Amino acid sequence: MDWKPYYKIPEHIKPNRYDRKGYLEVMKKLREIGVITVCEEDLCPNRYYCYSKRTVTFLAMGNICTRRCKYCNIRKGKPLMLDPKEPERILEAAKLLGSEYIVITSVTRDDLSDGGASHLASIARLLKKNGFLVEVLAPDLKGLKESVDIVIDSGIDVFALNIETVERLYPEIRPGARYERILELLRHASRRVITKSGIILGMGESMSEVKQTIRDLAKSNVRIVTIGQYLRPGPEQIEVKRYYTMKEFKELKMYGESLGLIVESNPLVRSSFNAYESYLKAVKNEDKNNK
Numbered sequence: 430m431d432w433k434p435y436y437k438i439p440e441h442i443k444p445n446r447y448d449r450k451g452y453l454e455v456m457k458k459l460r461e462i463g464v465i466t467v468c469e470e471d472l473c474p475n476r477y478y479c480y481s482k483r484t485v486t487f488l489a490m491g492n493i494c495t496r497r498c499k500y501c502n503i504r505k506g507k508p509l510m511l512d513p514k515e516p517e518r519i520l521e522a523a524k525l526l527g528s529e530y531i532v533i534t535s536v537t538r539d540d541l542s543d544g545g546a547s548h549l550a551s552i553a554r555l556l557k558k559n560g561f562l563v564e565v566l567a568p569d570l571k572g573l574k575e576s577v578d579i580v581i582d583s584g585i586d587v588f589a590l591n592i593e594t595v596e597r598l599y600p601e602i603r604p605g606a607r608y609e610r611i612l613e614l615l616r617h618a619s620r621r622v623i624t625k626s627g628i629i630l631g632m633g634e635s636m637s638e639v640k641q642t643i644r645d646l647a648k649s650n651v652r653i654v655t656i657g658q659y660l661r662p663g664p665e666q667i668e669v670k671r672y673y674t675m676k677e678f679k680e681l682k683m684y685g686e687s688l689g690l691i692v693e694s695n696p697l698v699r700s701s702f703n704a705y706e707s708y709l710k711a712v713k714n715e716d717k718n719n720k
Contacts, residue, residue, distance in 0.1 A: 439672050442658060442696040451481035455526070459485065464515075464522045465492050467534050471502045472662045474697050486532040486566070486701040487519050489552055490545050494536035496568075498593075499602045500632060502662035503536055511545075516552040523561060530705035531556055534566035539605070543579060544570035550583035557584040564589055564625070564708065566700055572610045574617045581621050587653070587708055588618040589625035591700055592646060595638040602632055602667065612649045619650035623711045626651050627700040631659035633670040636677070640684055647688040652711045654685050658696035672696075 459466065467488040468476035479485060493508040494501070523531045533552055538545040545568070553563045564587035570576035581588055596608040611626075618624050626646050628639065639656075646654055656678065661669050673696070682694035691710045693703055 441675055442660075442672070445475060445478035445697070449477075449481070451483070452477045455480040455483055455485070458525055459522055462518055462522045462525070464518050465489075467503075470504075473699055474660060475699060475702055479702075483526045484528060485522075485526065486534055487522070487552075489515060489519070489533055489535040490538050490548055491536060495539040496537040496603075496605045498604070498606075499667045500593075500629065500659055500661075502666065508536065508538060508540060511541075511548050515548075516555045519552055520555050520559060523556060524559070528705070529560070530562045530564070530708065532564045532566060532701045532704050534700070535568060537568035537605075539571060543576045544568060544573060546570050546573075546576035546579040550579050553580065553583040553585050562586045562705070562708065564701070564704055566591070566625075569606055569611060569614060572607070572614065574614065577614055577618050581618060585622060587623045587625055587704075587711075589627070589653075589700065590615055590618070591627040592642060593627065593629055594632055595634040595642050596645075597638060598633055612645055615646070615651055616649045619652075623653070623708065623715070624649075624651045625653035625655070625700075625707070627655040627657070629657060629659045630673050631669045631671050632667060639681060643681070643685050643690070644688065647685070647690055651690065652714070653691045653707045654693075655698050655700055655702065655707075656681050656685075656692065656694040657698035657702075 465488040466485045468485055470488055470492050491508050493506050494503045497505050535545055549565055553565055556563045563585045565580055565585050566589040592611050594602055599608050615624050658673055659669055678694045682692045685692035691707050
C-alpha cells in the first residue's frame, strides 16, 4: 500500500519504507479505542511509516476546525462539543503504543473562550501523571498568553506552535492567524519550557523569506524547528508553487543550526517527525548551556 499524493511529485520526494502489517494493526486498534490522529485527518505522507513504528500524533477536540487555512486538509466548520472522556481514551491509546513520548495536537477552536487550552491541559496532565513525556502542538489559542500558561502548567515537556509560512503570505494562506502573534506566544512560552515551531515550503515564499522566518524563530527563543515540503492534499487546497531540492533543504538545516537551532529539514518532515529525538537534543543543549 503506497502513499498516493493528489498529483505527481518529483522523484526525490519518496515516502519512507514501512511495515504494512504494523501500520494496519495500529490503525485498527486506534479506531477501536475511538481516538483521532492528525496523521489520518491531514493525510500526512509519513503516517504509514510512523504507525508501523507505533508513533502517532493525537488530534484532540474533534476533527472540525474553526479556521480556513488554504493548505490544510482538516475539515472546516462548526465543531462539536468537547468530549470529557477524550483524555482517558488518549491515555489508553498511548499505553497501547508503548512510546514514552506522546505528541498531542488539536484543531483550532475559536469557539472556546480559552481556545481549548483547558482541555489540552487535562489530556497532558493525565499523560504526565502516567509517566509520559508530552509535547503539545497547540493552535494559537486566540493569541491568549494566559491560555499558553494553562497548557504549560500541566507539566508538558515541549510547547510547539507552528509559524507555518512567511509573514507576507499570512493574509492569503492563514486567514485569522497573525505572524507576530505566533512569535510573541512562542517568546512567552520559551521562558518556561522548550519551544518548537514548523515551516512548510512551496506555497509561494522566497528562500530569503524562509531564512528571515528562521531568524525570527531563533530571536523568539525557539529551540526546535521543522521544515518540510508542502504537498497538496486535494483540489480544495492551494497549488504547490515550487518543490524544493534536497540541496535547499540541507542549506536551510545548516542555516538554522548556525543560529543555534535544532533543525529537522527534509521534504517529508512534518511537525512531529522525529519529535522525541529532537526533544532529547534540545535537553542535551539545555544541559550544556546551564553548565
